[in-house]
Amino acid sequence: MLEQVDALQQALSILQRSAGVQVAFGGMVGDRRHIRMSQLRGTRTNALHGLAVNAGAGLGGKVLSLARPAAVGDYATATDITHEYDRPVLAESLRSVLAVPVVVNSVVRAVLYGAIREPLAFGDRVLLVAMRVGGELATELAVRDEVTRRLALAERAGAAPGQEDLREANAELRAIAQEVAEPELRERLLSVCARLSGDGRSATPFPVRLSPRELDVLAWVGLGCGNAEIARRLGLLPETVKSYLRGAMRKLGTHNRHETVVAARRLGLLP
Incomplete structure (x- = not known):
């Protein structure tokens, strides 16, 4: 689990730098039903830390349910998402927010967010960068899954990996x-x-x-x-x-x- 957190931290660092967003945050998905915000970059408060976002709720919950990226130009007034999480989002003064799923073998394993504090729509370049970062994290998680699988098979066979x-x-x-x-x-x-x-x-x-x-x-x-x-x-x-x-x-x-x-x-x- 610590290795997944390390990979998530690295992905958010790349997202913040490559996409030019002021804030990058995200978390791993638990039981396919919620995202627990565990990693934050560029935040001014702890309002988002530990926040559990349920499937279908808010921007991230929408992304979790649909397994595809989404973005809003002004979070507080967006009409295509629900608003259960307005308080922590607005506590960070976040306005434009994007979210991308990290999909491994058709399962959303994590969600990455990028945000700025102005109500400006994200351009295609930023969205493509975010999707690329999400795809690269998915690749790394898939690789780690395969290594873990091989080790588990060896352990069940009663021996260390050959x-x-x-x-x-x-x-x-x-x-x-x-x-x-x-x-x-x-x-x-x-x-x-x-x-x-x-x-x-x-x-x-x-x-x-x-x-x-x-x-x-x-x-x-x-x-x-x-x-x-x-x-x-x-x-x-x-x-x-x-x-x-x-x-x-x-x-x-x-x-x-x-x-x-x-x-x-x-x-x-x-x-």
Whole structure:
């Protein structure tokens, strides 16, 4: 749960900065019926902290019920939302407010809000930015769900997650990271990969640095995939995969695929 809160905080920070809103806030969804406001940025009071917004009520409740974004140009006078939460909203002097759902596997997991203290309608750019941030948070939550699922399966089997499970998860996470447009989210996903790989300390006296794409390729090589399959998974040409593999071999001083993967694992570059 703490990891979800951390991801939510990061998303709100990106929303506030990228969309240029004065206030960004939001919360995770509980039992699909309410949003508990837990993270606030740019607020002047504690009026919104801990507020529970029920499905169908107010702007966020509308977004929760419909699973689609919505915005109002002047919260206090908006006619297309209910007004159960006017007091805390107006205590913050919020006028224009937008809300976007964070949808994972057709379920709204969180709602992000952006607001300003003037009654100005949000332009398309701001709404698109908010939707992008919501989509990126959905991707991160989905990734974390998959990692949690794999660990739970291993625990039910009565054993710690096997090395092959970790290696497969690492390869999949690296592939997802390359599809994420937001640099900060991509770096966070890659940091998870680094933790799966260990502490990264080298057994040799000299450091070896492989590029992210070289590591992507080696992660799948280590799972026994051929170049054509790796190219399909990573959206590359087979010749490009060969080029990355040759680059990794040159840096590691190896002569074949197996040696290269073994060397990368020995250095803590792969799990």
